[in-house]
Amino acid sequence: MTGRAQNPPFTGPVLRVADITKRYHLQGPLTAKISRKGEKNNILRALDGVNIELRRGEILALVGESGSGKSTLAKILVGGIPATSGAVHYHGVQMPKRRGREASRRIQMVFQDPYSSLNPRISVGAMLRELLLLHRIVPRGEVRAESIRLLNLVGLEADALDAFPSQFSGGQRQRLAIARALAVRPDILIADEPVSALDVSVQATILDLFARLQLELGLSILFIAHNLAVVQHLSQRVAVMYLGRIVEVADTAELFSNPRHPYTRALIDSIPRMTAGSVNEAFVLEGEPPSPFNIPSGCRFNPRCPFAGDACRIEDPALVVVGSVTGASPHESACLRAADLDELSLARTPNPAVAGTVRSVIK
Amino acid sequence: MTDMLLEVENLVIGMRRAGRPDAVIVDDVSFSVAAHERFGIVGESGSGKSLTLRAVAGLLPKGVEVLSGRIAYAGKSLTGMPPQERRRLMGPEIAMIFQEPMTALNPVIRVGEQIAEGPRRHLGLSKKAANTVAIEMMARTGIPDPERRARAYPHELSGGLRQRIMIAMAVSCNPRLLLCDEPTTALDVTVQHQVLKVLEGLCADTGTALIFVTHDLAVVNQTCTDMAVMYSGHIVESGTVADVLGDARHPYTQGLLGSAPDFDRPERRLVPIPGFPPSLTSRPAGCPFAPRCALAVDDCSKAMPTTELVAPGHTAACIMTAGVLA
Incomplete structure (x- = not known):
C-alpha cells in the first residue's frame, strides 16, 4: 500500500459496474454507411448492460x-467517455458523471501502444512533474525524488528523467506509461492491451511488472487482453465479453478448465498451442461476431452456437451463478444450457485424443 | 540441381x-x-x-x-x-x-x-x-x-x-x-x-x-513443418518444428520459449530475456545475441558464429552450444 489514507474499511469490490450501456447514434451519412456495413439500424450498441466487479488487490482479465x-468499457471506467446509462461504483460510492480531480485520480489507464500514448516533445521528468504538481501529490521540493522513486518502481533509472520518449524501446516506453499512471497514486489501474504491441521477450518483463505492482502496491488491475495464454498466466479472475455484454466470469483456473459458456469454450479451443500437435478440433466456431448495430434476439451468441435450442433464440440469458464452484469466487455464466454443456460437448467430440487436449473439460 | x-x-x-x-x-x-x-x-x-x-x-x-x-x-x-x-x-x-x-x-x-x-x-x-x-x-x-x-x-x-x-x-x-x-x-x-x-x-x-x-x-x-529463428538479421537456428521447439539449441530460441506464456503450462514461471534487441545502427560485433546471452564468453563478441549442424537437419549458430555438442 502507498502511504495515502484509504477510505474507512470497505470490504466490497473496489469497483462495481452496474448495468452500463453505451450507444452511439451514427447519423452522418458517410461514416454511418461505412461503419455499419449495410445494416439498416443506425444505433450501435457498444455496451449492452455490463455488470462486473473488480475486487481489491486482484488482477481481473477482460x-x-x-x-x-x-x-469502450475501459474508457467509461476511467471517465474518458460518459456511459449512456448505468453506474460505476467506486468503493461503494457512485462515481459522479463528471469527475473532479480527486475522482479521476483514483482510476488510471495504461494504453496499448506506448509509441502513441507518450508525448514525444515532453521529457520524462516534465511529464511526471506536471502530474505530481497538478494533483498535489508531493510538495514542489520533493518532485524530483518522487519522480525517481516512480522510475525505480517500474524498473527504470534516474537518468531517464532528462530523456524523451523516442530514446526508449517499446518495453521501456510501456514502463514509462505505467510510471505515469502510478504517479497520481491510483488504487485501480485499467490496462488496455498493454503488452500486445510488444515483442515476446519484452512482454514477459512487463507482465512481471504488473504482477509485482499488484503485490507491492495492492493495486487492483483490470487487464484487457486478447491473448488467453497471457491472461491465464497473470490474472486471478477472467471475464469474457461478447457483443457488449459479459457472458462468463470465474476464477482463472476454473474458467479455463471448466468453461460454462460455449463462447468461452470456443475461445479456448482456438488458442494456438505449443504442446498439442495440431489445431484443436473439439470446438470450432463458425463465422464472426454479428454487427453491434443488429444484436441477435434471444441469446446474442445463438447464431454461432452449436448448442443453441429454441429457447436460446427467444430468451436473453442473464449472468447467473452456475454450479461446480471450485474456486474462491462464484462462477457466473449467461448461458441457458450452462448446466448440460459437458454432455453436449461430449456428444460432439467422439475423438478422445482430440478432446483430451482441453485440460479436464471432460471429467 | x-x-x-x-x-x-x-x-x-x-x-x-x-x-x-x-x-x-x-x-x-x-x-x-x-x-x-x-x-x-x-x-x-x-x-x-x-x-x-x-x-x-x-x-x-x-x-x-x-x-x-x-x-x-x-x-x-x-x-x-x-x-x-x-x-x-x-x-x-x-x-x-x-x-x-x-x-x-x-x-x-x-x-x-x-x-x-x-x-x-x-x-x-x-x-x-x-x-x-x-x-x-x-x-x-x-x-x-x-x-x-x-x-x-x-x-x-x-x-x-x-x-x-x-x-x-x-x-x-x-x-x-x-x-x-x-x-x-x-x-x-x-x-x-x-x-x-x-x-x-x-x-x-x-x-x-x-x-x-x-x-x-x-x-x-x-x-x-520446418522453421528458422531469426535474430538481428541472422538465422540463429533452423530445423524441423519439432526439433527447434522441442530441443532448442540456440540460447535465443531457448529464451523465446522461456518468455512466451504457454497455455498448456500455466504454472510455469516466465523468464524474460534481459535487455532488448540491438538497433540496426548499433549491432554489436560478433554474435548479435551475445550482450543478452547468459552463456556468452569473450569469443562470442569476436566473430559471428558459423552455423553448425547440431543434429541431423537441425542447425544453430552458437559457439557455446555447437562446441558443447560437437
Whole structure:
C-alpha cells in the first residue's frame, strides 16, 4: 500500500459496474454507411448492460473479440467517455458523471501502444512533474525524488528523467506509461492491451511488472487482453465479453478448465498451442461476431452456437451463478444450457485424443 | 540441381549509402524450401524476417536491396532475372499474403474483380471465366455466399473475410509457393483459427509450399513443418518444428520459449530475456545475441558464429552450444 489514507474499511469490490450501456447514434451519412456495413439500424450498441466487479488487490482479465466492447468499457471506467446509462461504483460510492480531480485520480489507464500514448516533445521528468504538481501529490521540493522513486518502481533509472520518449524501446516506453499512471497514486489501474504491441521477450518483463505492482502496491488491475495464454498466466479472475455484454466470469483456473459458456469454450479451443500437435478440433466456431448495430434476439451468441435450442433464440440469458464452484469466487455464466454443456460437448467430440487436449473439460 | 523449390543462399539485404559502408539489415541468410513444405520464419520486430520474405517476392521497399547472395526458384535465379520476367512468376508460381488486408486490397474495386485479375492476366481467362474462378476460390476459402460477396467492396467486409479474400486472390492462379507475412496477427483468435485451417486445407489439397513469417511460436507450431529463428538479421537456428521447439539449441530460441506464456503450462514461471534487441545502427560485433546471452564468453563478441549442424537437419549458430555438442 502507498502511504495515502484509504477510505474507512470497505470490504466490497473496489469497483462495481452496474448495468452500463453505451450507444452511439451514427447519423452522418458517410461514416454511418461505412461503419455499419449495410445494416439498416443506425444505433450501435457498444455496451449492452455490463455488470462486473473488480475486487481489491486482484488482477481481473477482460477478454473477447475485437468489437466486443472491451475498450469502450475501459474508457467509461476511467471517465474518458460518459456511459449512456448505468453506474460505476467506486468503493461503494457512485462515481459522479463528471469527475473532479480527486475522482479521476483514483482510476488510471495504461494504453496499448506506448509509441502513441507518450508525448514525444515532453521529457520524462516534465511529464511526471506536471502530474505530481497538478494533483498535489508531493510538495514542489520533493518532485524530483518522487519522480525517481516512480522510475525505480517500474524498473527504470534516474537518468531517464532528462530523456524523451523516442530514446526508449517499446518495453521501456510501456514502463514509462505505467510510471505515469502510478504517479497520481491510483488504487485501480485499467490496462488496455498493454503488452500486445510488444515483442515476446519484452512482454514477459512487463507482465512481471504488473504482477509485482499488484503485490507491492495492492493495486487492483483490470487487464484487457486478447491473448488467453497471457491472461491465464497473470490474472486471478477472467471475464469474457461478447457483443457488449459479459457472458462468463470465474476464477482463472476454473474458467479455463471448466468453461460454462460455449463462447468461452470456443475461445479456448482456438488458442494456438505449443504442446498439442495440431489445431484443436473439439470446438470450432463458425463465422464472426454479428454487427453491434443488429444484436441477435434471444441469446446474442445463438447464431454461432452449436448448442443453441429454441429457447436460446427467444430468451436473453442473464449472468447467473452456475454450479461446480471450485474456486474462491462464484462462477457466473449467461448461458441457458450452462448446466448440460459437458454432455453436449461430449456428444460432439467422439475423438478422445482430440478432446483430451482441453485440460479436464471432460471429467 | 536439387529438388528444392526455393533456395536462398547467403542473402544479404541492406541499403547502399553514398560514401559510407552499406547498412546491412539481413546478413548471410540461407535456407531452402521443398515442394509441399511449410516453412516458418520466427523473430521479433526488426529481426529481418519480413524483409527476407519480401526479397523472395521482389517487393523490397524503396532504397532497400539485395546486396549479395542468391535467391533461386525452381533452379532459376530470381536475383538476376529481368523485372518483367520476374513479374510473370508472381501469381502462377509465387504469391503473397500480407498482414493487413485493408491496406493490401484496392478500396475502390469490388473484391471479386480483384481476385479475377490474376487469372485474367496470367492464365489468359476471359472476364467471365475469371469471375467463375474468383467465386470458386472464395468458396474454397470458406466465404459464405460468395456470389454476393464478390460484388462487395473491401470496406464492407469484416477483417476475417478480407483476409480470406487475400488468400483467395493469392491462390487464384494455383501458385506452387505461397508467402505469408503475419497473415493472422491482426485477427481475433477464433478467426485466426479459421484462417489457419483454410491455409492448411489449401496447402494439403494443392501441394502448395508455404513460407510463413510470424512472431508467434504457437502459430508456427500448428502451421509449419520446418522453421528458422531469426535474430538481428541472422538465422540463429533452423530445423524441423519439432526439433527447434522441442530441443532448442540456440540460447535465443531457448529464451523465446522461456518468455512466451504457454497455455498448456500455466504454472510455469516466465523468464524474460534481459535487455532488448540491438538497433540496426548499433549491432554489436560478433554474435548479435551475445550482450543478452547468459552463456556468452569473450569469443562470442569476436566473430559471428558459423552455423553448425547440431543434429541431423537441425542447425544453430552458437559457439557455446555447437562446441558443447560437437
